[in-house]
Amino acid sequence: MTDLTPVNLPQNLPRSVPAQRALELVFGNYAVNTRRAYERALKDFQKWADLHSTQDLENLDSLRMLEYKEHLKLSGKKSASINQAMSALKKICRVLAECGYIRQNPFKSSLIRNEKVSQLSNKGALRINQLQQMLDANENIAYDERVETLLRHRNKLLLKFLYFTAARRSEASLLNWENIRQDGRFWIAILEETKSGVPQKLKIREELYQELIVWRGDLQLSGLSTPWVFPSLGQRSMGNQMTGKAINEAIRRLGNAIGIKISTHYLRHTAITLALELGEPLQKVQAYARHASANTTVRYFHDQQLLEKNPTDTLPAL
Incomplete structure (x- = not known):
């Protein structure tokens, strides 16, 4: 060495x-x-x-x-x-x-302790009407005229995919058409590279799958042959993999269009929170969110509940 x-x-x-x-x-x-x-x-x-x-x-x-x-x-x-x-x-x-490559480990756990991290989530959940407003605003955003139609279609579908599947932006970035498969009577997306390092699968709702098929047809009609479900539509990177940063920027732009500052993770947070609010079992939502710990899933829900039903709301006004 x-x-x-x-x-x-x-x-x-x-x-x-x-x-x-x-x-x-x-x-x-x-x-x-x-x-x-x-x-x-x-x-x-x-x-x-x-x-x-x-x-x-x-x-x-x-x-x-x-x-x-x-x-x-x-x-x-x-x-x-x-x-x-x-x-x-x-x-x-x-x-x-x-493994014997250094005789002395310079990292002493007794000296170097973890920093305390806030247990509150730093992302909020959106309301359904806000999601709809973002979809409506997508129709009026001034996109690049050369690929305007494709950009509107892709970004609309990107928002829906992230919301319905609670996928992370890196997972959407890596999704290719070969990852979308039939499993019995259901359609699924195979996530080959995940945060846990283990391949996982997402259920794709029937209506979302049908929209994906239409989207693929539009790409082909435009002469864009690409393996990526959500490809880059930039002039220098046309058809290449869309980066996680670019996905975040697309969602951020939709949020800005209705006056809210958000990131991609807000869509994941929204899906998880709404599933719990609608009465889905915690373990089922944890599996859907692919959280290693149920504590993370619960925190999403409790943070939102504390905002919507805060004890201070009942205090008499001054």
Whole structure:
């Protein structure tokens, strides 16, 4: 092992073949976004601490790790982001230490504690009439005239898909036509790359499936042959995969059109909250949302309930 120069997946890991192999075995089956987070955490720390070899890492004073955590706080990072970065570094150091590539683990859990994270969700649920207003506004947004019809159709369907399936933007971005299959009398979407790292499936309502088929026909009539369900329609990236950032921008634009500031996650939050409000069992909604913990699902619901039925609403006016 000679340095920490970026090499194969996951990137920014030691060049030594044995160590590289050990890290690949540990991180190779992680979800893409998780691997990217580990890569980014190591790269940022490597740059800050001026690390060039595993010897540098081994000789690192544990207090330097604590200093780095403080550096992240002072730079304005949120508590959840700090915890994510430090957790990644902790795992990388532990793997290298347990496999014998460094004799001393510089990450001391007794010194480096997690930041407290608010238990409140930072995303709200929308009302059905707001969703309808966004669909109506979509018909009047000034899109690029060269692909105006396709943009209106795609963004309308994108909003419906995200709402009806509670999909994450990364999942919508990666969805291709081969992922949509029949399962008995139902239509499903196979999510090959998910947050959990395990392939999952989403049910597609019949009316949504029919709209998807019409959309695919429109793409073909326009001469756009693409494997992606929601392709980019930009002039330089026409037909390519639509990025998660672009999906978020499309939904944000629909929200702006009716005077609300939202992100893609609001649609997921809305679907989950409404399902619980309509009496669907918690375990069923948890499975539908693909949450690892039911506590996350419940938090979505309770946050909204606290806003709509807050005890302070009953206090006498002054």
